Amino acid sequence: MLDMRGFDISLRCETTWTDMGDDSQIHEISGNPHSKSLDDMEEPFIYIEDDKGGHCPYGYSFSDYSGGGCNEFFRDYGRKCNKVLRRKYRESVQQSIRNFQGRIDQLKDRGLLDSTLVIFTSDHGELLGEYGGLVSHGRPPCPELVYVPTVFIHPSIKPKMEKSIIRHVDIYPTICGMMKGSRSPRNTDGMNIFEKQPKVGMSFREGGYFKSRGFLNHFNYIGHSIWDERGGYVFHKHGKYRMMAFLLYKIIKKHPEFIYMINNNKRDPIGKRLVKYKLALHHMTNPEIKYGNPVITKEQAKKIISLYLETKDKKDERLRISVRDTKRKL
């Protein structure tokens, strides 16, 4: 979408990647688009803004938090009551909503609101001490992380709330479907949600502890999950006891991922503390976990995931071959 011809295009990260500006990783993977402000955009335009939203350190800007990054933030807030962490998270999200409303006002002031499709969404939710004291959004895939609200604003859309699901891959085909004269994109896993609605979505979390593709990869986190509007299933790939032993080691070594849990559970008696650790390990290692009351069965879920992984492997292989062939021809 960021290379559509005839459009003024901007990718803005004012509150994220604060010290990088146009050189952020998100700019790099999107082909280095400009970073113009909304007021400078000329019609027709595609304007994408990455806002800090509910990212840690909650309630502070990246440069404002006196302790520095997220690890320090969770270390500090692990010593406080969980309610304080939740309050800070709410502050962070509310700030993001205010920023978004500011953009809506800018469009209104320029008389563009009625001719602009506005979308507000998030890439993930956040864990705030659930499942024994887990925080942030790395893993495991769970309802708190995978379900995020998405809002479409346009005069042609009737205001209503839908409980059905939409996946991130559906956003691009949906935008194309709403644009006059734009064809549905090929080579996409998504669909135009105003024509058809997806029944399930998937979220895969892989890696996180080692960059290695060799032996150490056997200890990386791998959780594949599938979701519908009522719940979902998570399947952990590595053996339960191997991962449990490894994560226990990480807890003892005070890996930043568990610092909140360690500090926040410190005041509890040892028995209660152990119950919380067990709960966290269960959610990160159990081979199969069910959340909510999914419409699809576990067997259907397994089948969809393995079919997806199979076609993905074939696609990846085809891509590798074509890249190799192109390189050879060059």
Ligand SMILES: [Zn+2]
């Ligand atoms: Zn994010």
